[in-house]
Amino acid sequence: MIGVGKIKQYSNILDKPLSKGKQEVSLSAFAFLFSELVQYNQTQVDNIAELERRLEDAGYAVGARVLELLCHRDKGNRRETRLLGILSFVHSTVWKVLFGKVADSLEKGTEHEDEYMISEKELLVNKFISIPKDMGTFNCGAFVAGIVRGVLDGAGFPAVVTAHFVPMEGQQRPRTTILIKFAEEVLRREARLG
Amino acid sequence: MASTACFIIVSRNDIPIYEAEVGSAAKREDAAQLHQFILHAALDIVQDLAWTTSAMFLKAIDRFNDLVVSVYVTAGHTRFMLLHDSRNDDGIKSFFQEVHELYIKILLNPLYLPGSRVTSSHFDTKVRALARKYL
Numbered sequence: 361m362i363g364v365g366k367i368k369q370y371s372n373i374l375d376k377p378l379s380k381g382k383q384e385v386s387l388s389a390f391a392f393l394f395s396e397l398v399q400y401n402q403t404q405v406d407n408i409a410e411l412e413r414r415l416e417d418a419g420y421a422v423g424a425r426v427l428e429l430l431c432h433r434d435k436g437n438r439r440e441t442r443l444l445g446i447l448s449f450v451h452s453t454v455w456k457v458l459f460g461k462v463a464d465s466l467e468k469g470t471e472h473e474d475e476y477m478i479s480e481k482e483l484l485v486n487k488f489i490s491i492p493k494d495m496g497t498f499n500c501g502a503f504v505a506g507i508v509r510g511v512l513d514g515a516g517f518p519a520v521v522t523a524h525f526v527p528m529e530g531q532q533r534p535r536t537t538i539l540i541k542f543a544e545e546v547l548r549r550e551a552r553l554g
Numbered sequence: 555m556a557s558t559a560c561f562i563i564v565s566r567n568d569i570p571i572y573e574a575e576v577g578s579a580a581k582r583e584d585a586a587q588l589h590q591f592i593l594h595a596a597l598d599i600v601q602d603l604a605w606t607t608s609a610m611f612l613k614a615i616d617r618f619n620d621l622v623v624s625v626y627v628t629a630g631h632t633r634f635m636l637l638h639d640s641r642n643d644d645g646i647k648s649f650f651q652e653v654h655e656l657y658i659k660i661l662l663n664p665l666y667l668p669g670s671r672v673t674s675s676h677f678d679t680k681v682r683a684l685a686r687k688y689l
Contacts, residue, residue: 424668431629435608439629470563514630
């Protein structure tokens with residue numbers, strides 16, 4: 361067998377230590393895997409909204425796990441209880457671990473109190489994807505929106521998270537914005553906590 | 555030294571996903587139900603308290619006769635609750651931290667649905683061993 365060295369064999373995953381893991385994963389391997397994920401889901405659905413929802417659900421599972429793992433590993437077992445805290449956690453820590461860099465920007469919406477936006481010039485998952493004209497506003501960033509929703513939901517900040525393309529002058533590819541709209545109870549609790 | 559202790563893990567949606575009587579005292583017939591009742595009654599207190607602090611270990615939050623309820627809340631709002639009669643705060647904190655690591659390993663399994671019951675017998679064995687060690 362290739363690559364068999366003197367690694368200690370654990371009989372059960374629960375005995376293995378929770379290591380930091382490999383810091384880097386092959387981008388091409390991920391791109392292949394993600395493209396297969398999208399193609400598989402395309403065969404299962406009839407319309408775009410359903411496809412976006414499936415990608416979001418896939419991301420949600422990732423988000424729930426990422427939240428627990430990162431809080432334990434990187435934040436020394438401290439939970440986030442405030443809105444700005446959890447947003448900056450997503451914007452820096454989660455993005456850094458998943459995509460290797462912090463998100464480009466985090467903004468508060470001007471029209472509504474409960475809207476926040478995380479923007480990225482080019483989402484890693486969209487790097488090798490081009491959307492055909494007949495798919496309209498479909499964005500594979502729905503997977504990343506699902507991850508963010510999983511993190512926020514797990515931490516107790518239910519929100520509706522969507523991914524949008526925002527065309528920018530002077531750039532060929534549009535910027536991607538993850539729009540986060542928090543539920544009523546989150547704002548009420550924030551107001552109560554002062 | 556005999557001690558009573560009941561440990562449950564409650565998910566975000568207030569559904570118990572793991573239960574174990576880990577005390578070293580002899581088990582009475584009705585004790586298990588009483589313990590679970592006390593722990594469920596303490597859930598309300600945990601819910602309020604969890605938002606006031608960013609620490610995970612919430613120490614003793616409720617009393618019932620001579621039994622004390624200690625709680626540990628994870629980032630995903632999964633609550634580890636221990637009903638005990640000892641006063642060993644440090645031991646309990648270490649116990650919670652070790653069980654937290656085990657829980658994360660269970661959670662990382664992509665085939666495990668978060669919020670569903672933990673059925674792994676290996677997990678059960680390890681939790682009981684940790685309880686004997688720290689409590």
